[in-house]
Amino acid sequence: MNADVAIRTRGLTKRFGRTTALAELDLDIPVGSIFGYLGPNGAGKSTTLRLLVGLLRPSAGSAQVLGHDVSRAHARIRTRLGYLAGDFRAPAALTGRRYLDDLAALRGCRGTTATDRLAERLAIDLDRRIGSLSHGNRQKIGIIQAFQHDPDVLILDEPTTGLDPIMQRTFLGMLREAAAAGRTVVLSSHVLSEVDAVADIVAIVRAGRLVIVDTVDRLEARTRRNIDLRFDGPPPLAELRGTPGVVEVSEMDGTVRVTVEGSTVELVRVLGRHDVVDLVSHEVDLGEIFLEHYQGAS
Known part of the structure:
Protein backbone atom coordinates (compact mmCIF):
# COMPACT_ATOMS: atom_id res chain seq x y z
CA MET A 1 0.00 0.00 0.00
CA VAL A 216 -14.06 19.23 -4.69
CA ASP A 217 -12.32 21.49 -7.22
CA ARG A 218 -12.70 18.96 -10.04
CA LEU A 219 -16.31 18.24 -9.15
CA GLU A 220 -17.09 21.94 -9.23
CA ALA A 221 -15.31 22.34 -12.57
CA ARG A 222 -17.41 19.55 -14.12
CA THR A 223 -20.73 20.73 -12.74
CA ARG A 224 -23.11 23.02 -14.59
CA ARG A 225 -23.14 26.66 -13.59
CA ASN A 226 -25.17 29.67 -14.69
CA ILE A 227 -23.66 32.91 -15.95
CA ASP A 228 -25.81 36.02 -16.46
CA LEU A 229 -24.66 38.46 -19.16
CA ARG A 230 -25.69 41.86 -20.47
CA PHE A 231 -24.34 43.17 -23.77
CA ASP A 232 -23.93 46.62 -25.29
CA GLY A 233 -26.04 45.82 -28.32
CA PRO A 234 -27.87 42.73 -29.56
CA PRO A 235 -26.70 39.58 -27.72
CA PRO A 236 -24.93 36.96 -29.90
CA LEU A 237 -27.40 34.20 -29.02
CA ALA A 238 -26.63 31.91 -31.96
CA GLU A 239 -22.88 32.14 -31.35
CA LEU A 240 -23.33 31.44 -27.65
CA ARG A 241 -25.49 28.39 -28.37
CA GLY A 242 -22.77 27.01 -30.62
CA THR A 243 -19.99 27.46 -28.07
CA PRO A 244 -18.40 24.23 -26.72
CA GLY A 245 -19.44 23.67 -23.11
CA VAL A 246 -22.60 25.76 -23.35
CA VAL A 247 -25.67 23.58 -22.81
CA GLU A 248 -28.41 26.20 -22.62
CA VAL A 249 -28.94 29.87 -23.50
CA SER A 250 -31.99 31.93 -22.56
CA GLU A 251 -32.86 35.64 -22.60
CA MET A 252 -35.17 37.70 -20.41
CA ASP A 253 -35.42 41.49 -20.09
CA GLY A 254 -32.07 42.05 -21.75
CA THR A 255 -30.19 39.55 -19.58
CA VAL A 256 -28.78 36.43 -21.21
CA ARG A 257 -28.37 33.37 -19.00
CA VAL A 258 -25.77 30.89 -20.21
CA THR A 259 -25.55 27.45 -18.61
CA VAL A 260 -22.07 25.98 -18.89
CA GLU A 261 -20.91 22.45 -18.17
CA GLY A 262 -17.21 22.01 -17.41
CA SER A 263 -14.63 24.48 -18.66
CA THR A 264 -15.57 28.08 -19.47
CA VAL A 265 -12.48 28.68 -21.64
CA GLU A 266 -14.35 28.64 -24.97
CA LEU A 267 -17.12 30.85 -23.59
CA VAL A 268 -14.56 33.42 -22.43
CA ARG A 269 -13.06 33.48 -25.94
CA VAL A 270 -16.46 34.16 -27.47
CA LEU A 271 -17.28 36.88 -24.96
CA GLY A 272 -13.95 38.55 -25.70
CA ARG A 273 -15.25 39.36 -29.19
CA HIS A 274 -18.29 41.24 -27.86
CA ASP A 275 -19.02 44.20 -25.61
CA VAL A 276 -20.12 42.67 -22.31
CA VAL A 277 -21.33 45.35 -19.90
CA ASP A 278 -22.24 43.06 -16.99
CA LEU A 279 -21.37 39.50 -15.98
CA VAL A 280 -22.53 37.59 -12.91
CA SER A 281 -21.33 34.02 -12.35
CA HIS A 282 -23.41 31.91 -9.99
CA GLU A 283 -20.85 29.73 -8.24
CA VAL A 284 -21.50 26.05 -7.76
CA ASP A 285 -21.78 24.67 -4.24
CA LEU A 286 -21.63 21.12 -2.99
CA GLY A 287 -25.40 20.94 -2.69
CA GLU A 288 -25.80 21.41 -6.43
CA ILE A 289 -23.07 18.86 -7.13
CA PHE A 290 -24.74 16.35 -4.83
CA LEU A 291 -28.16 16.78 -6.43
CA GLU A 292 -26.79 16.59 -9.96
CA HIS A 293 -24.87 13.36 -9.38
CA TYR A 294 -27.28 11.75 -6.96
CA GLN A 295 -30.43 12.34 -8.99
CA GLY A 296 -28.61 11.35 -12.15
CA ALA A 297 -27.39 8.04 -10.75
CA SER A 298 -29.14 4.82 -11.61
Missing part, protein backbone atom coordinates in the same frame (compact mmCIF):
# COMPACT_ATOMS: atom_id res chain seq x y z
CA ASN A 2 1.33 3.43 -0.98
CA ALA A 3 2.62 5.38 2.04
CA ASP A 4 0.68 8.42 0.84
CA VAL A 5 -2.61 6.53 1.14
CA ALA A 6 -4.15 6.30 4.62
CA ILE A 7 -7.20 4.22 3.69
CA ARG A 8 -7.71 1.89 0.75
CA THR A 9 -10.69 -0.32 -0.06
CA ARG A 10 -10.99 -2.77 -2.92
CA GLY A 11 -14.28 -4.42 -3.77
CA LEU A 12 -15.47 -3.79 -0.22
CA THR A 13 -18.89 -5.37 0.16
CA LYS A 14 -21.23 -5.97 3.08
CA ARG A 15 -24.41 -8.01 2.95
CA PHE A 16 -26.95 -8.55 5.70
CA GLY A 17 -28.84 -11.63 4.61
CA ARG A 18 -30.20 -10.87 1.16
CA THR A 19 -29.72 -7.12 1.56
CA THR A 20 -26.55 -5.58 0.13
CA ALA A 21 -25.69 -2.58 2.29
CA LEU A 22 -22.42 -1.82 0.48
CA ALA A 23 -21.32 -3.08 -2.92
CA GLU A 24 -17.78 -3.27 -4.33
CA LEU A 25 -16.45 -0.03 -2.88
CA ASP A 26 -13.06 1.11 -4.22
CA LEU A 27 -11.51 4.10 -2.45
CA ASP A 28 -8.07 5.63 -1.93
CA ILE A 29 -7.99 8.32 0.76
CA PRO A 30 -4.70 10.27 0.92
CA VAL A 31 -2.82 10.93 4.14
CA GLY A 32 -3.60 14.38 5.54
CA SER A 33 -6.82 14.86 3.60
CA ILE A 34 -10.36 15.56 4.73
CA PHE A 35 -12.59 13.08 2.94
CA GLY A 36 -16.28 13.96 2.79
CA TYR A 37 -18.61 10.97 2.51
CA LEU A 38 -22.07 12.00 1.38
CA GLY A 39 -25.42 10.32 1.03
CA PRO A 40 -28.83 10.21 2.71
CA ASN A 41 -29.71 7.90 5.56
CA GLY A 42 -29.53 4.27 4.46
CA ALA A 43 -27.07 4.92 1.63
CA GLY A 44 -24.30 2.80 3.18
CA LYS A 45 -22.19 5.47 4.87
CA SER A 46 -22.32 4.11 8.42
CA THR A 47 -21.77 0.56 7.18
CA THR A 48 -18.60 1.71 5.41
CA LEU A 49 -17.23 3.38 8.52
CA ARG A 50 -17.97 0.37 10.72
CA LEU A 51 -16.08 -1.80 8.25
CA LEU A 52 -13.12 0.60 8.34
CA VAL A 53 -12.84 0.46 12.13
CA GLY A 54 -13.35 -3.30 12.35
CA LEU A 55 -16.80 -3.32 13.93
CA LEU A 56 -18.14 -5.26 10.94
CA ARG A 57 -16.46 -7.93 8.84
CA PRO A 58 -16.76 -7.58 5.07
CA SER A 59 -18.76 -10.09 3.04
CA ALA A 60 -16.24 -9.61 0.24
CA GLY A 61 -13.31 -7.37 -0.65
CA SER A 62 -10.83 -5.70 1.68
CA ALA A 63 -10.13 -2.54 3.65
CA GLN A 64 -6.68 -1.31 4.65
CA VAL A 65 -6.04 1.45 7.16
CA LEU A 66 -2.48 2.73 7.62
CA GLY A 67 -1.19 -0.22 5.64
CA HIS A 68 -2.92 -2.90 7.71
CA ASP A 69 -5.82 -5.10 6.66
CA VAL A 70 -8.58 -4.18 9.10
CA SER A 71 -9.96 -7.72 9.28
CA ARG A 72 -6.62 -9.23 10.31
CA ALA A 73 -4.77 -6.50 12.19
CA HIS A 74 -7.42 -4.52 14.04
CA ALA A 75 -5.43 -4.49 17.29
CA ARG A 76 -2.42 -2.88 15.56
CA ILE A 77 -4.37 0.11 14.34
CA ARG A 78 -6.94 0.53 17.12
CA THR A 79 -4.94 3.13 19.07
CA ARG A 80 -4.17 5.03 15.86
CA LEU A 81 -7.85 5.47 15.06
CA GLY A 82 -10.35 7.94 16.46
CA TYR A 83 -13.93 6.87 15.81
CA LEU A 84 -17.22 8.60 16.54
CA ALA A 85 -20.27 6.47 15.85
CA GLY A 86 -23.41 8.01 14.43
CA ASP A 87 -25.33 6.63 17.42
CA PHE A 88 -22.68 7.47 20.02
CA ARG A 89 -23.57 6.44 23.56
CA ALA A 90 -21.67 6.49 26.85
CA PRO A 91 -22.52 5.18 30.35
CA ALA A 92 -25.08 7.54 31.84
CA ALA A 93 -23.92 7.00 35.43
CA LEU A 94 -20.31 8.08 34.79
CA THR A 95 -19.06 11.63 34.69
CA GLY A 96 -17.58 12.74 31.40
CA ARG A 97 -14.14 12.89 33.04
CA ARG A 98 -14.31 9.36 34.43
CA TYR A 99 -15.47 7.96 31.10
CA LEU A 100 -12.73 9.74 29.14
CA ASP A 101 -10.00 8.88 31.67
CA ASP A 102 -11.01 5.21 31.52
CA LEU A 103 -10.82 5.27 27.72
CA ALA A 104 -7.40 6.91 27.83
CA ALA A 105 -6.16 4.19 30.18
CA LEU A 106 -7.49 1.45 27.90
CA ARG A 107 -5.65 3.06 25.00
CA GLY A 108 -2.45 3.22 27.01
CA CYS A 109 -2.19 6.99 26.92
CA ARG A 110 -2.42 9.83 29.40
CA GLY A 111 -5.42 11.73 28.22
CA THR A 112 -5.86 14.31 31.00
CA THR A 113 -4.10 17.28 29.38
CA ALA A 114 -5.60 16.69 25.94
CA THR A 115 -9.00 15.96 27.47
CA ASP A 116 -9.05 19.21 29.45
CA ARG A 117 -7.89 21.19 26.44
CA LEU A 118 -10.62 19.71 24.25
CA ALA A 119 -13.27 20.19 26.94
CA GLU A 120 -12.36 23.85 27.29
CA ARG A 121 -12.51 24.34 23.55
CA LEU A 122 -15.90 22.65 23.29
CA ALA A 123 -17.21 24.41 26.42
CA ILE A 124 -18.31 21.33 28.36
CA ASP A 125 -18.21 20.51 32.08
CA LEU A 126 -16.67 17.05 32.39
CA ASP A 127 -17.60 16.69 36.07
CA ARG A 128 -21.29 16.23 35.33
CA ARG A 129 -22.81 12.79 34.87
CA ILE A 130 -23.24 11.93 31.21
CA GLY A 131 -26.88 11.03 31.79
CA SER A 132 -27.60 14.62 32.88
CA LEU A 133 -26.15 16.18 29.74
CA SER A 134 -28.07 17.52 26.76
CA HIS A 135 -27.83 15.74 23.42
CA GLY A 136 -25.35 18.31 22.16
CA ASN A 137 -23.11 17.98 25.22
CA ARG A 138 -23.17 14.19 25.01
CA GLN A 139 -22.02 14.58 21.41
CA LYS A 140 -19.13 16.72 22.64
CA ILE A 141 -18.07 13.82 24.87
CA GLY A 142 -18.06 11.65 21.75
CA ILE A 143 -15.91 14.16 19.89
CA ILE A 144 -13.41 14.37 22.75
CA GLN A 145 -13.03 10.58 22.96
CA ALA A 146 -12.28 10.49 19.23
CA PHE A 147 -9.63 13.22 19.45
CA GLN A 148 -8.05 12.83 22.89
CA HIS A 149 -5.31 10.33 21.94
CA ASP A 150 -4.13 12.28 18.85
CA PRO A 151 -5.00 9.52 16.37
CA ASP A 152 -3.53 9.37 12.88
CA VAL A 153 -6.95 8.72 11.35
CA LEU A 154 -10.29 10.19 12.44
CA ILE A 155 -13.43 8.41 11.28
CA LEU A 156 -16.47 10.49 12.16
CA ASP A 157 -20.10 9.58 11.52
CA GLU A 158 -22.48 12.59 11.63
CA PRO A 159 -20.25 14.30 14.23
CA THR A 160 -22.08 17.64 14.47
CA THR A 161 -25.46 16.16 15.41
CA GLY A 162 -26.89 18.26 18.23
CA LEU A 163 -24.18 20.94 18.13
CA ASP A 164 -25.17 24.59 17.93
CA PRO A 165 -23.79 26.72 15.05
CA ILE A 166 -20.94 28.12 17.15
CA MET A 167 -19.78 24.65 18.20
CA GLN A 168 -20.17 23.39 14.64
CA ARG A 169 -17.76 26.11 13.52
CA THR A 170 -15.35 25.23 16.32
CA PHE A 171 -15.48 21.56 15.37
CA LEU A 172 -14.79 22.26 11.70
CA GLY A 173 -11.76 24.26 12.81
CA MET A 174 -10.56 21.20 14.71
CA LEU A 175 -10.83 19.14 11.52
CA ARG A 176 -8.78 21.66 9.55
CA GLU A 177 -6.10 21.65 12.24
CA ALA A 178 -6.00 17.85 12.27
CA ALA A 179 -5.48 17.72 8.51
CA ALA A 180 -2.83 20.45 8.67
CA ALA A 181 -0.97 18.27 11.19
CA GLY A 182 -0.95 15.36 8.73
CA ARG A 183 -3.90 13.45 10.14
CA THR A 184 -6.51 11.93 7.87
CA VAL A 185 -10.19 12.72 8.42
CA VAL A 186 -13.16 10.75 7.10
CA LEU A 187 -16.27 12.88 7.61
CA SER A 188 -19.59 11.19 6.92
CA SER A 189 -22.49 13.61 6.87
CA HIS A 190 -25.77 14.57 5.28
CA VAL A 191 -25.07 18.25 6.09
CA LEU A 192 -23.66 19.40 2.78
CA SER A 193 -22.57 22.84 3.97
CA GLU A 194 -20.15 21.49 6.59
CA VAL A 195 -18.57 19.05 4.14
CA ASP A 196 -18.31 21.84 1.56
CA ALA A 197 -16.51 24.00 4.13
CA VAL A 198 -13.68 21.57 4.89
CA ALA A 199 -13.43 18.61 2.48
CA ASP A 200 -10.62 18.14 -0.05
CA ILE A 201 -12.18 15.04 -1.59
CA VAL A 202 -15.83 14.06 -1.76
CA ALA A 203 -17.51 10.74 -2.43
CA ILE A 204 -21.23 10.33 -3.01
CA VAL A 205 -22.80 6.97 -2.21
CA ARG A 206 -26.28 5.85 -3.17
CA ALA A 207 -28.02 2.61 -2.20
CA GLY A 208 -24.68 1.07 -1.23
CA ARG A 209 -22.88 1.98 -4.45
CA LEU A 210 -20.35 4.69 -5.14
CA VAL A 211 -21.77 7.31 -7.49
CA ILE A 212 -18.66 9.48 -7.82
CA VAL A 213 -15.45 10.36 -5.98
CA ASP A 214 -13.19 13.28 -6.82
CA THR A 215 -11.63 16.43 -5.44
Whole structure:
Protein backbone atom coordinates (compact mmCIF):
# COMPACT_ATOMS: atom_id res chain seq x y z
CA MET A 1 0.00 0.00 0.00
CA ASN A 2 1.33 3.43 -0.98
CA ALA A 3 2.62 5.38 2.04
CA ASP A 4 0.68 8.42 0.84
CA VAL A 5 -2.61 6.53 1.14
CA ALA A 6 -4.15 6.30 4.62
CA ILE A 7 -7.20 4.22 3.69
CA ARG A 8 -7.71 1.89 0.75
CA THR A 9 -10.69 -0.32 -0.06
CA ARG A 10 -10.99 -2.77 -2.92
CA GLY A 11 -14.28 -4.42 -3.77
CA LEU A 12 -15.47 -3.79 -0.22
CA THR A 13 -18.89 -5.37 0.16
CA LYS A 14 -21.23 -5.97 3.08
CA ARG A 15 -24.41 -8.01 2.95
CA PHE A 16 -26.95 -8.55 5.70
CA GLY A 17 -28.84 -11.63 4.61
CA ARG A 18 -30.20 -10.87 1.16
CA THR A 19 -29.72 -7.12 1.56
CA THR A 20 -26.55 -5.58 0.13
CA ALA A 21 -25.69 -2.58 2.29
CA LEU A 22 -22.42 -1.82 0.48
CA ALA A 23 -21.32 -3.08 -2.92
CA GLU A 24 -17.78 -3.27 -4.33
CA LEU A 25 -16.45 -0.03 -2.88
CA ASP A 26 -13.06 1.11 -4.22
CA LEU A 27 -11.51 4.10 -2.45
CA ASP A 28 -8.07 5.63 -1.93
CA ILE A 29 -7.99 8.32 0.76
CA PRO A 30 -4.70 10.27 0.92
CA VAL A 31 -2.82 10.93 4.14
CA GLY A 32 -3.60 14.38 5.54
CA SER A 33 -6.82 14.86 3.60
CA ILE A 34 -10.36 15.56 4.73
CA PHE A 35 -12.59 13.08 2.94
CA GLY A 36 -16.28 13.96 2.79
CA TYR A 37 -18.61 10.97 2.51
CA LEU A 38 -22.07 12.00 1.38
CA GLY A 39 -25.42 10.32 1.03
CA PRO A 40 -28.83 10.21 2.71
CA ASN A 41 -29.71 7.90 5.56
CA GLY A 42 -29.53 4.27 4.46
CA ALA A 43 -27.07 4.92 1.63
CA GLY A 44 -24.30 2.80 3.18
CA LYS A 45 -22.19 5.47 4.87
CA SER A 46 -22.32 4.11 8.42
CA THR A 47 -21.77 0.56 7.18
CA THR A 48 -18.60 1.71 5.41
CA LEU A 49 -17.23 3.38 8.52
CA ARG A 50 -17.97 0.37 10.72
CA LEU A 51 -16.08 -1.80 8.25
CA LEU A 52 -13.12 0.60 8.34
CA VAL A 53 -12.84 0.46 12.13
CA GLY A 54 -13.35 -3.30 12.35
CA LEU A 55 -16.80 -3.32 13.93
CA LEU A 56 -18.14 -5.26 10.94
CA ARG A 57 -16.46 -7.93 8.84
CA PRO A 58 -16.76 -7.58 5.07
CA SER A 59 -18.76 -10.09 3.04
CA ALA A 60 -16.24 -9.61 0.24
CA GLY A 61 -13.31 -7.37 -0.65
CA SER A 62 -10.83 -5.70 1.68
CA ALA A 63 -10.13 -2.54 3.65
CA GLN A 64 -6.68 -1.31 4.65
CA VAL A 65 -6.04 1.45 7.16
CA LEU A 66 -2.48 2.73 7.62
CA GLY A 67 -1.19 -0.22 5.64
CA HIS A 68 -2.92 -2.90 7.71
CA ASP A 69 -5.82 -5.10 6.66
CA VAL A 70 -8.58 -4.18 9.10
CA SER A 71 -9.96 -7.72 9.28
CA ARG A 72 -6.62 -9.23 10.31
CA ALA A 73 -4.77 -6.50 12.19
CA HIS A 74 -7.42 -4.52 14.04
CA ALA A 75 -5.43 -4.49 17.29
CA ARG A 76 -2.42 -2.88 15.56
CA ILE A 77 -4.37 0.11 14.34
CA ARG A 78 -6.94 0.53 17.12
CA THR A 79 -4.94 3.13 19.07
CA ARG A 80 -4.17 5.03 15.86
CA LEU A 81 -7.85 5.47 15.06
CA GLY A 82 -10.35 7.94 16.46
CA TYR A 83 -13.93 6.87 15.81
CA LEU A 84 -17.22 8.60 16.54
CA ALA A 85 -20.27 6.47 15.85
CA GLY A 86 -23.41 8.01 14.43
CA ASP A 87 -25.33 6.63 17.42
CA PHE A 88 -22.68 7.47 20.02
CA ARG A 89 -23.57 6.44 23.56
CA ALA A 90 -21.67 6.49 26.85
CA PRO A 91 -22.52 5.18 30.35
CA ALA A 92 -25.08 7.54 31.84
CA ALA A 93 -23.92 7.00 35.43
CA LEU A 94 -20.31 8.08 34.79
CA THR A 95 -19.06 11.63 34.69
CA GLY A 96 -17.58 12.74 31.40
CA ARG A 97 -14.14 12.89 33.04
CA ARG A 98 -14.31 9.36 34.43
CA TYR A 99 -15.47 7.96 31.10
CA LEU A 100 -12.73 9.74 29.14
CA ASP A 101 -10.00 8.88 31.67
CA ASP A 102 -11.01 5.21 31.52
CA LEU A 103 -10.82 5.27 27.72
CA ALA A 104 -7.40 6.91 27.83
CA ALA A 105 -6.16 4.19 30.18
CA LEU A 106 -7.49 1.45 27.90
CA ARG A 107 -5.65 3.06 25.00
CA GLY A 108 -2.45 3.22 27.01
CA CYS A 109 -2.19 6.99 26.92
CA ARG A 110 -2.42 9.83 29.40
CA GLY A 111 -5.42 11.73 28.22
CA THR A 112 -5.86 14.31 31.00
CA THR A 113 -4.10 17.28 29.38
CA ALA A 114 -5.60 16.69 25.94
CA THR A 115 -9.00 15.96 27.47
CA ASP A 116 -9.05 19.21 29.45
CA ARG A 117 -7.89 21.19 26.44
CA LEU A 118 -10.62 19.71 24.25
CA ALA A 119 -13.27 20.19 26.94
CA GLU A 120 -12.36 23.85 27.29
CA ARG A 121 -12.51 24.34 23.55
CA LEU A 122 -15.90 22.65 23.29
CA ALA A 123 -17.21 24.41 26.42
CA ILE A 124 -18.31 21.33 28.36
CA ASP A 125 -18.21 20.51 32.08
CA LEU A 126 -16.67 17.05 32.39
CA ASP A 127 -17.60 16.69 36.07
CA ARG A 128 -21.29 16.23 35.33
CA ARG A 129 -22.81 12.79 34.87
CA ILE A 130 -23.24 11.93 31.21
CA GLY A 131 -26.88 11.03 31.79
CA SER A 132 -27.60 14.62 32.88
CA LEU A 133 -26.15 16.18 29.74
CA SER A 134 -28.07 17.52 26.76
CA HIS A 135 -27.83 15.74 23.42
CA GLY A 136 -25.35 18.31 22.16
CA ASN A 137 -23.11 17.98 25.22
CA ARG A 138 -23.17 14.19 25.01
CA GLN A 139 -22.02 14.58 21.41
CA LYS A 140 -19.13 16.72 22.64
CA ILE A 141 -18.07 13.82 24.87
CA GLY A 142 -18.06 11.65 21.75
CA ILE A 143 -15.91 14.16 19.89
CA ILE A 144 -13.41 14.37 22.75
CA GLN A 145 -13.03 10.58 22.96
CA ALA A 146 -12.28 10.49 19.23
CA PHE A 147 -9.63 13.22 19.45
CA GLN A 148 -8.05 12.83 22.89
CA HIS A 149 -5.31 10.33 21.94
CA ASP A 150 -4.13 12.28 18.85
CA PRO A 151 -5.00 9.52 16.37
CA ASP A 152 -3.53 9.37 12.88
CA VAL A 153 -6.95 8.72 11.35
CA LEU A 154 -10.29 10.19 12.44
CA ILE A 155 -13.43 8.41 11.28
CA LEU A 156 -16.47 10.49 12.16
CA ASP A 157 -20.10 9.58 11.52
CA GLU A 158 -22.48 12.59 11.63
CA PRO A 159 -20.25 14.30 14.23
CA THR A 160 -22.08 17.64 14.47
CA THR A 161 -25.46 16.16 15.41
CA GLY A 162 -26.89 18.26 18.23
CA LEU A 163 -24.18 20.94 18.13
CA ASP A 164 -25.17 24.59 17.93
CA PRO A 165 -23.79 26.72 15.05
CA ILE A 166 -20.94 28.12 17.15
CA MET A 167 -19.78 24.65 18.20
CA GLN A 168 -20.17 23.39 14.64
CA ARG A 169 -17.76 26.11 13.52
CA THR A 170 -15.35 25.23 16.32
CA PHE A 171 -15.48 21.56 15.37
CA LEU A 172 -14.79 22.26 11.70
CA GLY A 173 -11.76 24.26 12.81
CA MET A 174 -10.56 21.20 14.71
CA LEU A 175 -10.83 19.14 11.52
CA ARG A 176 -8.78 21.66 9.55
CA GLU A 177 -6.10 21.65 12.24
CA ALA A 178 -6.00 17.85 12.27
CA ALA A 179 -5.48 17.72 8.51
CA ALA A 180 -2.83 20.45 8.67
CA ALA A 181 -0.97 18.27 11.19
CA GLY A 182 -0.95 15.36 8.73
CA ARG A 183 -3.90 13.45 10.14
CA THR A 184 -6.51 11.93 7.87
CA VAL A 185 -10.19 12.72 8.42
CA VAL A 186 -13.16 10.75 7.10
CA LEU A 187 -16.27 12.88 7.61
CA SER A 188 -19.59 11.19 6.92
CA SER A 189 -22.49 13.61 6.87
CA HIS A 190 -25.77 14.57 5.28
CA VAL A 191 -25.07 18.25 6.09
CA LEU A 192 -23.66 19.40 2.78
CA SER A 193 -22.57 22.84 3.97
CA GLU A 194 -20.15 21.49 6.59
CA VAL A 195 -18.57 19.05 4.14
CA ASP A 196 -18.31 21.84 1.56
CA ALA A 197 -16.51 24.00 4.13
CA VAL A 198 -13.68 21.57 4.89
CA ALA A 199 -13.43 18.61 2.48
CA ASP A 200 -10.62 18.14 -0.05
CA ILE A 201 -12.18 15.04 -1.59
CA VAL A 202 -15.83 14.06 -1.76
CA ALA A 203 -17.51 10.74 -2.43
CA ILE A 204 -21.23 10.33 -3.01
CA VAL A 205 -22.80 6.97 -2.21
CA ARG A 206 -26.28 5.85 -3.17
CA ALA A 207 -28.02 2.61 -2.20
CA GLY A 208 -24.68 1.07 -1.23
CA ARG A 209 -22.88 1.98 -4.45
CA LEU A 210 -20.35 4.69 -5.14
CA VAL A 211 -21.77 7.31 -7.49
CA ILE A 212 -18.66 9.48 -7.82
CA VAL A 213 -15.45 10.36 -5.98
CA ASP A 214 -13.19 13.28 -6.82
CA THR A 215 -11.63 16.43 -5.44
CA VAL A 216 -14.06 19.23 -4.69
CA ASP A 217 -12.32 21.49 -7.22
CA ARG A 218 -12.70 18.96 -10.04
CA LEU A 219 -16.31 18.24 -9.15
CA GLU A 220 -17.09 21.94 -9.23
CA ALA A 221 -15.31 22.34 -12.57
CA ARG A 222 -17.41 19.55 -14.12
CA THR A 223 -20.73 20.73 -12.74
CA ARG A 224 -23.11 23.02 -14.59
CA ARG A 225 -23.14 26.66 -13.59
CA ASN A 226 -25.17 29.67 -14.69
CA ILE A 227 -23.66 32.91 -15.95
CA ASP A 228 -25.81 36.02 -16.46
CA LEU A 229 -24.66 38.46 -19.16
CA ARG A 230 -25.69 41.86 -20.47
CA PHE A 231 -24.34 43.17 -23.77
CA ASP A 232 -23.93 46.62 -25.29
CA GLY A 233 -26.04 45.82 -28.32
CA PRO A 234 -27.87 42.73 -29.56
CA PRO A 235 -26.70 39.58 -27.72
CA PRO A 236 -24.93 36.96 -29.90
CA LEU A 237 -27.40 34.20 -29.02
CA ALA A 238 -26.63 31.91 -31.96
CA GLU A 239 -22.88 32.14 -31.35
CA LEU A 240 -23.33 31.44 -27.65
CA ARG A 241 -25.49 28.39 -28.37
CA GLY A 242 -22.77 27.01 -30.62
CA THR A 243 -19.99 27.46 -28.07
CA PRO A 244 -18.40 24.23 -26.72
CA GLY A 245 -19.44 23.67 -23.11
CA VAL A 246 -22.60 25.76 -23.35
CA VAL A 247 -25.67 23.58 -22.81
CA GLU A 248 -28.41 26.20 -22.62
CA VAL A 249 -28.94 29.87 -23.50
CA SER A 250 -31.99 31.93 -22.56
CA GLU A 251 -32.86 35.64 -22.60
CA MET A 252 -35.17 37.70 -20.41
CA ASP A 253 -35.42 41.49 -20.09
CA GLY A 254 -32.07 42.05 -21.75
CA THR A 255 -30.19 39.55 -19.58
CA VAL A 256 -28.78 36.43 -21.21
CA ARG A 257 -28.37 33.37 -19.00
CA VAL A 258 -25.77 30.89 -20.21
CA THR A 259 -25.55 27.45 -18.61
CA VAL A 260 -22.07 25.98 -18.89
CA GLU A 261 -20.91 22.45 -18.17
CA GLY A 262 -17.21 22.01 -17.41
CA SER A 263 -14.63 24.48 -18.66
CA THR A 264 -15.57 28.08 -19.47
CA VAL A 265 -12.48 28.68 -21.64
CA GLU A 266 -14.35 28.64 -24.97
CA LEU A 267 -17.12 30.85 -23.59
CA VAL A 268 -14.56 33.42 -22.43
CA ARG A 269 -13.06 33.48 -25.94
CA VAL A 270 -16.46 34.16 -27.47
CA LEU A 271 -17.28 36.88 -24.96
CA GLY A 272 -13.95 38.55 -25.70
CA ARG A 273 -15.25 39.36 -29.19
CA HIS A 274 -18.29 41.24 -27.86
CA ASP A 275 -19.02 44.20 -25.61
CA VAL A 276 -20.12 42.67 -22.31
CA VAL A 277 -21.33 45.35 -19.90
CA ASP A 278 -22.24 43.06 -16.99
CA LEU A 279 -21.37 39.50 -15.98
CA VAL A 280 -22.53 37.59 -12.91
CA SER A 281 -21.33 34.02 -12.35
CA HIS A 282 -23.41 31.91 -9.99
CA GLU A 283 -20.85 29.73 -8.24
CA VAL A 284 -21.50 26.05 -7.76
CA ASP A 285 -21.78 24.67 -4.24
CA LEU A 286 -21.63 21.12 -2.99
CA GLY A 287 -25.40 20.94 -2.69
CA GLU A 288 -25.80 21.41 -6.43
CA ILE A 289 -23.07 18.86 -7.13
CA PHE A 290 -24.74 16.35 -4.83
CA LEU A 291 -28.16 16.78 -6.43
CA GLU A 292 -26.79 16.59 -9.96
CA HIS A 293 -24.87 13.36 -9.38
CA TYR A 294 -27.28 11.75 -6.96
CA GLN A 295 -30.43 12.34 -8.99
CA GLY A 296 -28.61 11.35 -12.15
CA ALA A 297 -27.39 8.04 -10.75
CA SER A 298 -29.14 4.82 -11.61
